[in-house]
Amino acid sequence: MDDLISRINKPADLRNFNEEELKLLAIEIRKEIIRVVSTNGGHLASNLGVVELTIALLRQYNLPEDQIVWDVGHQTYTYKMLTGRYGDFCTLRMCNGLAGFPKRCESEYDCFNTGHSSTSISAALGILRANNIKGDHSKVIAVIGDGALTGGMAFEALNDAGQSDMDLLVILNDNEMSIGRNVGGMAKHLSAIRVSKRYLNLKHRTNKILSKTSLGRFLKKILEIFKHLIRYIIRPEKVIFEDLGFKYYGPVDGHDINDLELHFAASKNIRGPVLIHVLTKKGKGYEFAENSPDKYHGVAPFEIANGIPLPQRNEGDEFSSFSEAFAEILCDLASEDDSIAAISAAMTSGTGLDKFEKRFPKRFFDVGIAEQHALTMAAGMACGNVKPVIAIYSTFLQRAYDQLLHDIALQDLHVVLCIDRAGIVGEDGETHQGIYDIALLRSIPGMTILSPRNYEQLRSMISYALYTKGGPVAIRYPRGGEPKNFRRLTNERQEKIIFDETAELLHEGNDLTIITEGIMFSYAYEALIKLQENGIKCDLLDVRIIKPLPAKQIIISAIKTKCIMTIENGINNGGLGSAVEELLSDNQILVPVIRLGVGDHPLVHGKISELFRIEGIDAAAIYNEAVNAVSNINSSYKTINSSE
Ligand SMILES: Cc1ncc(C[n+]2csc(CCOP(=O)(O)OP(=O)(O)O)c2C)c(N)n1
Structure with a gap:
């Protein structure tokens, strides 16, 4: 009977439901989450919890x-369904459909956009302070997971909020998991609180049973003697949140609606900041996700009956993705060189580093959702003559710009950044697109930026970064695997290469120079074949190194073709195209540069291929732009010649 959800048009409608109906509603919601995520992909385990x-x-x-x-x-996801978006839920993460994250432009119920971790307490405190200034007494609540609580911003906000007199409610959703098992001292502290709660529950039950007989009462007395001792051993002396200035309540069973509501209702009468500690089970209600919440944190489409992802890997591929290739290559090198250490900021499996962790546990460090700490710690390791390799998603590296500049680059420390999910990432949308790293990294002094187009280049670049180059080195690679079409079109075999800071000229022609980074060469090559059929012949330069640019090769080609087109998997402003323009202008080479990349606007969610099309950087767009560029050049020459 799947009709309870459809009776909810606004949250207040939930108040008409009795206890039994609420339980049935929770079942319906879980079914719907599983159904939609199994076809659209998305965040499964966290939502079920x-x-x-x-x-x-x-x-x-x-x-x-x-x-x-x-x-x-x-x-x-549940929040979206119950705040008027149930009808659209099937469009989750699709282009023009519902976003996978809160979006103020999507609903009046979404009060703050999130995506990157550990921002909720700061944002909620800000909204509350603004309300206070306006004399508005509405409640503001931050819901934060135990994983997100490992991020520095969360501590900064607790530190401020705890000493304020603001009626802020923080709900700590503790499921003992970040994406993988949660790490660090705070996780231990929470675990001690949980254990003490279990102990208190057990004690209550034991007391009830023992009170029933005289032997039982005797045993109970003996147990009493140990009680304080046991409690002292397992319960933390104090809950940290209390010392920070919060009134702490919990832990509460996060699957008991009644108990949760009692706590929420009671907290409304308490002045000052309150933290309610809620225990939930990640993946609840779907066996596979309950058993492996890490694997079902974020999922591609899968078969509901067995939880198995729908096939993705192409037969015969060496690796399924750049992440897997990176991890294998790094493990190979680390087995020969015990000065290599790997660092992850709570993204161990996403970056492929779970392999490294298994093989070299003493040289692997998961620091939690703490990108800033990860980079400065790496700087420290580099001072200690270890070779730190940080595997980090492009979008999360943004957090650590100052650490890269201040702690690594200004001391010219040898730290290798392996930047995963660089470029357009697709369905996670604007907060997760990895499109800013080239522009950000270009401004860092002494930075080397590399962009492999295939696994073999990645292999040679990792060696180059570790053994040839000093200072900070970044290697950016995209979500997914190496492009197949180029090899299909050219029969290219992956030769073993030794990277030497040069670009690679993949095709020669006199009409136009196309300069690409990373996988963009494959779109360019597809366009190039069509251009050639139409009489336009191009140089195709896979730049491979974005900083410092392979200046000589670019200049030679620019002088030959007199027109440049750059294509990059990132923003136009400050990216590869900008770098090429600066290079040419610094060398007084005045040729037009057409820059194809992501425009100056947030890039929404959708399939990667759709977003490439929308941004005008797929093969069709490259072809059209190239035809226009060449014909503009020809007509401007004609104009110049006829006026002479
Ligand atoms: C700054 C930043 N780094 C990394 C991530 C990737 N990430 C998304 S969810 C998550 C784990 C969050 O754990 P928790 O807050 O406990 O929520 P749960 O999924 O367990 O409910 C991580 C590391 C992120 N969103 N933001």
Whole structure:
């Protein structure tokens, strides 16, 4: 009977449901989450864990006047369904469909956009302070996971909020997991609190049983003697949040709607900041996700009956992705060189480093969601003559710009950044696109930026970064695997190469120079074949190194063709195209440069191929731009010649 959800048009409708109906509703919601995520992909386990928590919040608070800031925002599927978006839920993560994260432009119920971790307490405190200035007494709630709590920003915000007199409610959604098992001292602290709760529950039950007989009462007395001792051993002396200035309640069973609501209702009468510690099970209600919440954190489309992802790997591929290739290559090198250490900021499996962790546990460090700390710690390791390799998604590296500049580059320390998910990432949308790294990294002094187009280049660049180059070196590679079409079109075999800071000329012609980075050469090559059929012949230069640019090769080609087109998997402003323009202008070579890349706007969610099309950097767009460029050049020469 799948009709309870459709009876909810606004959160207040939830108040009409009785306890039994709420339980059935939670089942329906989980079914719908599993159904949609199994076809669209998305964040599964986190969403299955917060169904009851979301229902309880929506029943207790008056939204949209009261506001909820969801940390990371990947767990808002139930929230979306219950705040008027159930009808559109099947479009989740699709181009022009619902976003996978909160979006203010999508609904009045989304009060703050999130995507990167650990921002919720700061944002909620800001909204609350603004309300306070305006005399508005609405409630503001931050929901933050135990993983997100490992991020430095969360501590900064707790530090501020705890000493404020703001009526901020922080809900700590503790499922013992970040994407993988949560790490660090805070995780241990939370675990001690959980254990003490279990102990107290057990004690309560034991007391009840023992009180029933005289032997039992005797045993109970003996147990009493140990009680304080045991409690002292397992319970933390104090809950850290209390010392920071929060009133702490919990832990509460996050799947008991009634209990959750009692706590929320009670907290409304308490002045000052309150933290309610809620325990949930990541993946709840779907066996495969409950058993392996890490594997089902973010998933591609899968078969519901067995939880198995629909096939992705092409037969005969050496690796399924750049991430896998990176991990294998690094493990090979680390087996020969015990000065190599690897660092992850809570993205161990996503970056492929789980392999490294298994093989070299003493040289692997997961620092939690702490990108800034990861980079400065790497700087410290480099001072200690270890070779730190940080595997990090492009989007999350943004957090650590100052650490890269201040702690690594200004000391010219040898740290290798392997930047995964560089370029357009697709369905996770604007907060996760890896399109800013070239522009950011170009501004860092002494930085080397490399961009491999295939696994073999990646292999040679990792060796180059570790053994040839000093200072900070970044290697950026995209989500997914190496392009297949180029090899199909050219019968290119992957030769073993030794990278030497030069570009590679993949095709020669006199009419136009096309300069690409990374996998963009494959789109360019497809366009180039069509251009050739239409009489336009191009140089195709795979730049391979973005900083420092292979200046000589670019200049020679520019002088020959008198027209340049750059194509990059990143933003136009400050990217490869800008670098080429600067190079030519610095050398007084005045030829037009047409820059194809992502425009100056947030890049929404959708399939990678759709976004390439929308941004005008797929093969068709390259072809059209090239035809226009060459004909403009020809006509401007004609104009110049006829006026002579
Ligand atoms: C700054 C930043 N780094 C990394 C990530 C990738 N990431 C997304 S969710 C997540 C784990 C969050 O764990 P938790 O807050 O406990 O939420 P759960 O998924 O367990 O409910 C990570 C590391 C991110 N979103 N932001």
